[in-house]
Amino acid sequence: MTAVKSEFPVVGVIGAGQLARMMIAPATALGIKLLPFASSASDSAAQITPCIIGDYTDLDAVKKFAELCDVVTFEHELIPLSVIKALESAGVTVRPSSDSFIYSQDKEAMRKKLAHFNSPRSQVVSTSSEVSEYPVIAKAISGGYDGRGVWKVSSPDELQALLRNNPKLLIEELIDFDYEIAVMVARSPHAQATSWSPTQTIQSDGICTMTITPVPEMRNDLREKAQKIALEIAAEVKLVGVMAVEMFVKGDELFINELAMRPHNSGHWTIEGSRTSQFEQHLRAILDLPLGDPAMTQDFAVMGNILGKNKTDMYRPYLHLMARNPSLKFHMYAKEVRPGRKIGHVNIIGKDLVELRTEIEHAVDYMSGEIDE
Amino acid sequence: MTAVKSEFPVVGVIGAGQLARMMIAPATALGIKLLPFASSASDSAAQITPCIIGDYTDLDAVKKFAELCDVVTFEHELIPLSVIKALESAGVTVRPSSDSFIYSQDKEAMRKKLAHFNSPRSQVVSTSSEVSEYPVIAKAISGGYDGRGVWKVSSPDELQALLRNNPKLLIEELIDFDYEIAVMVARSPHAQATSWSPTQTIQSDGICTMTITPVPEMRNDLREKAQKIALEIAAEVKLVGVMAVEMFVKGDELFINELAMRPHNSGHWTIEGSRTSQFEQHLRAILDLPLGDPAMTQDFAVMGNILGKNKTDMYRPYLHLMARNPSLKFHMYAKEVRPGRKIGHVNIIGKDLVELRTEIEHAVDYMSGEIDE
Numbered sequence: 205m206t207a208v209k210s211e212f213p214v215v216g217v218i219g220a221g222q223l224a225r226m227m228i229a230p231a232t233a234l235g236i237k238l239l240p241f242a243s244s245a246s247d248s249a250a251q252i253t254p255c256i257i258g259d260y261t262d263l264d265a266v267k268k269f270a271e272l273c274d275v276v277t278f279e280h281e282l283i284p285l286s287v288i289k290a291l292e293s294a295g296v297t298v299r300p301s302s303d304s305f306i307y308s309q310d311k312e313a314m315r316k317k318l319a320h321f322n323s324p325r326s327q328v329v330s331t332s333s334e335v336s337e338y339p340v341i342a343k344a345i346s347g348g349y350d351g352r353g354v355w356k357v358s359s360p361d362e363l364q365a366l367l368r369n370n371p372k373l374l375i376e377e378l379i380d381f382d383y384e385i386a387v388m389v390a391r392s393p394h395a396q397a398t399s400w401s402p403t404q405t406i407q408s409d410g411i412c413t414m415t416i417t418p419v420p421e422m423r424n425d426l427r428e429k430a431q432k433i434a435l436e437i438a439a440e441v442k443l444v445g446v447m448a449v450e451m452f453v454k455g456d457e458l459f460i461n462e463l464a465m466r467p468h469n470s471g472h473w474t475i476e477g478s479r480t481s482q483f484e485q486h487l488r489a490i491l492d493l494p495l496g497d498p499a500m501t502q503d504f505a506v507m508g509n510i511l512g513k514n515k516t517d518m519y520r521p522y523l524h525l526m527a528r529n530p531s532l533k534f535h536m537y538a539k540e541v542r543p544g545r546k547i548g549h550v551n552i553i554g555k556d557l558v559e560l561r562t563e564i565e566h567a568v569d570y571m572s573g574e575i576d577e
Numbered sequence: 578m579t580a581v582k583s584e585f586p587v588v589g590v591i592g593a594g595q596l597a598r599m600m601i602a603p604a605t606a607l608g609i610k611l612l613p614f615a616s617s618a619s620d621s622a623a624q625i626t627p628c629i630i631g632d633y634t635d636l637d638a639v640k641k642f643a644e645l646c647d648v649v650t651f652e653h654e655l656i657p658l659s660v661i662k663a664l665e666s667a668g669v670t671v672r673p674s675s676d677s678f679i680y681s682q683d684k685e686a687m688r689k690k691l692a693h694f695n696s697p698r699s700q701v702v703s704t705s706s707e708v709s710e711y712p713v714i715a716k717a718i719s720g721g722y723d724g725r726g727v728w729k730v731s732s733p734d735e736l737q738a739l740l741r742n743n744p745k746l747l748i749e750e751l752i753d754f755d756y757e758i759a760v761m762v763a764r765s766p767h768a769q770a771t772s773w774s775p776t777q778t779i780q781s782d783g784i785c786t787m788t789i790t791p792v793p794e795m796r797n798d799l800r801e802k803a804q805k806i807a808l809e810i811a812a813e814v815k816l817v818g819v820m821a822v823e824m825f826v827k828g829d830e831l832f833i834n835e836l837a838m839r840p841h842n843s844g845h846w847t848i849e850g851s852r853t854s855q856f857e858q859h860l861r862a863i864l865d866l867p868l869g870d871p872a873m874t875q876d877f878a879v880m881g882n883i884l885g886k887n888k889t890d891m892y893r894p895y896l897h898l899m900a901r902n903p904s905l906k907f908h909m910y911a912k913e914v915r916p917g918r919k920i921g922h923v924n925i926i927g928k929d930l931v932e933l934r935t936e937i938e939h940a941v942d943y944m945s946g947e948i949d950e
Contacts, residue, residue, distance in 0.1 A: 518608070
């Protein structure tokens with residue numbers, strides 16, 4: 205536990221992508237200095253605020269960086285656990301700690317830790333003969349995101365082919381779910397914890413394209429159950445910071461799918477949709493500041509991911525969309541447009557869900573170049 | 578009129594204080610690069626984002642800076658009008674333009690321009706013999722803010738003493754007003770204009786300590802009249818950007834007091850209190866982007882200025898306040914604490930005005946050290 209600091213602290217963030225970029229606004233408001241550890245000066249956050257440039261697998265470089273910080277946190281799961289542990293041994297305050305972060309990095313460890321929560325049946329295999337029923341879901345033990353590292357496998361041959369590149373895979377029962385949700389939770393070293401209303405995540409080819417909060421077809425008691433589970437998991441893994449708990453919903457049954465121990469795409473709606481955004485809450489949590497109010501600012505919040513396609517210029521289309529709807533809130537990541545890459549998102553809040561969805565669908569299709577008007 | 582740009586533009590801001598600092602968040606979201614022109618690397622905005630350091634009275638330095646920008650705007654009125662005009666002659670897009678900005682810099686020019694709006698009676702004098710009735714308000718023609726450059730004058734001797742340091746003064750009738758308000762307006766080069774709900778500004782020793790939006794004691798028709806006047810003035814002075822129109826209210830009568838042609842303290846509530854903050858709207862306006870929705874996010878928004886006093890450490894008190902009320906939103910300017918200096922502000926939104934005022938009064942008193950609990 206940290207004593208109350210007598211000066212505004214410096215928060216180091218491993219990574220300088222869009223998540224670090226979106227931490228800049230609340231850090232600035234809170235008077236906290238954010239110092240991202242970037243791979244390159246052209247990284248999304250490095251374009252806005254001074255960063256340290258280096259390789260996050262290089263312990264010496266990360267250690268030197270950590271000396272400039274009062275607390276170190278993450279915007280991605282790619283940093284080796286050995287580096288995090290070495291930082292901790294050197295006395296650096298790392299949040300979440302390696303003891304927690306492993307459940308975000310290692311799906312095998314996560315499944316073991318959360319064995320008493322309702323989850324898809326799972327096993328770790330190294331040969332296809334260990335699997336008797338198909339189809340199944342195969343997942344890389346670590347490093348997967350946005351549909352990468354996750355495969356639907358229909359036969360032993362397919363599995364054997366995957367095992368050539370991945371000596372060990374997590375095999376999970378294929379859940380024929382009704383819909384997918386994510387519950388964002390925050391927890392501080394004092395064990396104060398909050399959660400936001402569950403979010404429906406709508407995926408296409410394994411990539412989230414839209415979120416709707418609260419989940420429209422979910423009854424209140426089921427929403428509360430999902431939040432309760434997410435808070436229990438947060439306590440179980442001793443979370444410090446924010447975490448996305450992704451779940452499948454089938455009828456009244458909830459299955460734990462994934463954990464991501466950082467601000468997450470399924471919490472982007474909170475920037476305008478909640479009194480306290482996931483980015484502000486993450487900073488408050490890792491600094492052991494009292495957490496902010498996670499209440500929604502309106503009945504519904506809809507978020508659409510802007511995925512790169514054939515348009516390279518994003519300024520003209522967003523001007524058109526702003527003229528069409530003065531309530532759209534754009535969040536651009538200042539990334540080079542590449543097909544399928546998340547280059548921004550757009551939020552809207554309001555009372556009429558049908559209208560909000562229509563506006564967001566139009567906006568992201570227009571930005572990507574799927575439609576011209 | 579600017580053609581639609583094919584790339585995200587660079588916005589230059591003369592000044593790097595808290596107003597430029599608070600432009601960073603919406604610029605980041607919009608994907609626009611903000612480049613402040615700072616006096617020193619320790620300026621409020623310069624601590625967050627790369628700046629050009631220089632002297633804003635040095636035309637060559639400002640010209641070199643402007644070459645890096647697609648449009649240049651201001652966060653204060655101190656830059657000489659001659660420098661702005663020279664930039665314009667060199668082909669730089671300056672918004673608001675010198676033709677407009679003069680009404681924010683020169684109170685004599687402003688009074689002449691707005692002679693047909695209801696205003697305190699006024700005259701420009703260079704000797705005390707030109708004034709026959711006392712008390713009056715004397716104002717420096719330019720450069721005043723936060724009560725500086727404004728004096729209540731009760732006798733010819735007092736006036737004569739002031740005229741020793743100020744060869745010319747604007748003398749205004751003393752209005753025995755009921756309360757003071759500010760109306761924030763935004764206007765784009767396309768002449769699209771929006772205004773926010775009028776704000777009551779509560780002053781102490783000429784410094785605004787609190788704002789309440791909408792003005793509680795103002796009837797709807799009078800609020801609408803105030804907004805209409807502010808929009809008319811915006812058109813009259815060919816505003817591009819945002820502007821505060823400060824007014825005195827006496828019964829049903831509105832008197833124009835001051836103009837400030839930039840984001841303004843009386844619009845700080847918009848960060849959480851409006852769908853579109855004054856900082857985002859200023860950027861949209863000067864870039865000729867369609868303006869955002871200025872609707873309020875809640876029934877009431879109360880803002881309190883955090884003024885430096887005897888506490889130098891601001892981290893411990895704000896931690897205490899966050900624990901007391903998870904809805905408080907702090908905006909710290911990362912300025913050294915000096916007595917009477919604005920070092921931050923705190924916003925709250927909600928439905929119960931009495932409670933909101935109590936929370937803000939407690940928060941600012943606690944931050945300043947007026948109270949210990």
